[in-house]
Amino acid sequence: MGPQEWLGEDESAKEMLDRVQTDRSFLLLPPLHRVPLRVGNVVEIVGPSPSAKTHILIQAAINCILPQESDGVKYGGLGHLVMFLDLDCRFDILRFSELLKLRILEARGKLLEF
Incomplete structure (x- = not known):
């Protein structure tokens, strides 16, 4: 997938995680180390205030x-x-x-x- 195709994607976080499950991951700090992400991906972190x-x-x-x-x-x-x-x-x-x-x-x- 080229950069233009990647940027043009409109997907939910679940769809993105399902997509990157098949790709080789790189190391991240905990707790993100459990998610197989690729360099260049955008990650959205949500949760309550504290x-x-x-x-x-x-x-x-x-x-x-x-x-x-x-x-x-x-x-x-x-x-x-x-x-x-x-x-x-x-x-x-x-x-x-x-x-x-x-x-x-x-x-x-x-x-x-x-």
Whole structure:
């Protein structure tokens, strides 16, 4: 399936999951690791307000943008770009940057107790 065909698809999440069941998956952070998705797929996460949807997405984004290794430090990331669409305008960039900083400090072995 080419990019134009993939972008033109109008399918439900169930139909998308059924479609990608036959494709080889790549590794994602839990709980998304249970879903066989391909690079480039769009994932919609829904749930009630206190269900940690944003936290899961922030952690996944951090894992995507960090490099696998840089200057001899292993970050374990994928080194890819991320697009985060927030239609409610509730994305907290300070929270994102704090979690990213903690992940970097942890990888460098400089995580200090607060």
